[in-house]
Amino acid sequence: MSQWLKLVARNALRHRLRTSLTVAGLVVAILSFGVLQTIVGAWYAGVDAAVPSRLITRNALSFTLPLPITYENRIRAVDGVKRVSYMNWFGGIYKEPKNFFPQFAIEPASYLDLHPEIYMPAAVRKDFLADRRAAIVGRKLANRYGFKPGDVVQLRGTIFPGDWDFVIAGIFDGRGKTDTSQFFFRWDYLDETLRQRSPTQAGLVGFFIVDAGDLNHVAQVSQAIDALFRNSLAETLTETERAFQIGFVKQTEAILVSIRIVSFVVIAIILAVMANTMAMTARERLSEYATLKALGFSPGYVARLILGESLVIALAGGAVAIALTPPAAARIGEMTDTLFPSLIVSANTVGMQALAAFGVGLLASLLPMRRAASVRIVDGLRAVG
Secondary structure, eight states: OHHHHHHHHHHHTTSHHHHHHHHHHHHHHHHHHHHHHHHHHHHTHHHHTOOTTEEEEEESSOTTSOEETTHHHHHHTSTTOOEEEEEEEOOOBSSSTTOOOOEEEEOHHHHHHHOTTEEOOHHHHHHHHHOTTEEEEEHHHHHHHTOOTTOEEEEEOSSSOSEEEEEEEEEEEESTTOOOSOEEEEHHHHHHHHHHHOGGGTTEESEEEEEOOSGGGHHHHHHHHHHHTTTSSSOEEEEEHHHHHHHHHHTTHHHHHHHHHHHHHHHHHHHHHHHHHHHHHHHHTHHHHHHHHHTTOOHHHHHHHHHHHHHHHHHHHHHHHHHHHHHHHHHHHHHHGGGSSOOOOOHHHHHHHHHHHHHHHHHHHHHHHHHHHHOOHHHHHHOOO
16 A cells, blocks of 8 residues: 555656646636635525524515505514514615615614624613614624724615714624624614605615514414405515525525536536546556556556546645635635625535545546556557657
8 A cells, every 4th residue: 555655646746847737727626616605605694594483574566665664563463473673774875886785774672682693782782772873883894994883974875865874883793694794773763864854755664573483383473464464555475584585595596506607617627627637647657557567466556546646636736725715715705895794614615625626536537547457568568658
């Protein structure tokens, strides 16, 4: 075994430039594969963070259409409903259109009670509940723009007209995969201001968040809420938080499919490059393999030399790529910032990268192995690389 390993190592390093270029290609391909898979995983972060017993009630026609705030008390009266809150997407612009981050008007007390994964000191919560113009910002968002408690932040309305001033009450952190690039402010401030600026937009909310408490009651509560508003001017669709998040992801499904396809195409390309490298190597060494056979080494031993060399090169490239994936993903996360809640390289992605490297090494060696193992000694000795 030690002799075989020495031969494999020497063969892999015989043409150092070729090996280096092949390894570099593998690093780029498998690193790209890992980063693309990480981006796809980040797209589903909201789905993974969803709480099974939380429901979202929205307008049945489209989530862009609002619902009357008067629905709150009727939903609260439905059997099985434990708690209810509501929120509005705001969609304001901070200084420049490129400064995008999620902004929501919420009913502060009930929303925070329903979302314990949003963590903040008690003093911050108290300040948030005390001031109608107060807002809280996630840690990631605060770090990006330098927001501090007491700062006045102005957003220019797109959906809701005018300039809106908010006072930062504090910064919140998130447990698990909670998105900390969000901006929350009080719905009552939004509603009171709209009654003066745009009365037709007042008294409306985007979504109701419902706590069904028991998982066994989720379906029953969902059906009861939707039945309550059937044939009304604003019928509702109630679904689990997970299903609601998947609905958002589905809107960009074509992008996700494209990213997945590209990631596998990259692996297919490097497989072709690796196969060409191993084919060249086997062709150049046919006389050597024939000599080994003449000395009594079996065809299987010769084939294992090629397999070993191919795996060493492929796994070396894969190891470097896996090591570089977390810092590369972190850098992309800094560049995209609020676009993705988090770019964390999962164990599943690392496993796929390792499997891809192993698969490339194995598949690239199959034809050269077959040729070297089946070549006749006479033909091999006549071969010129």
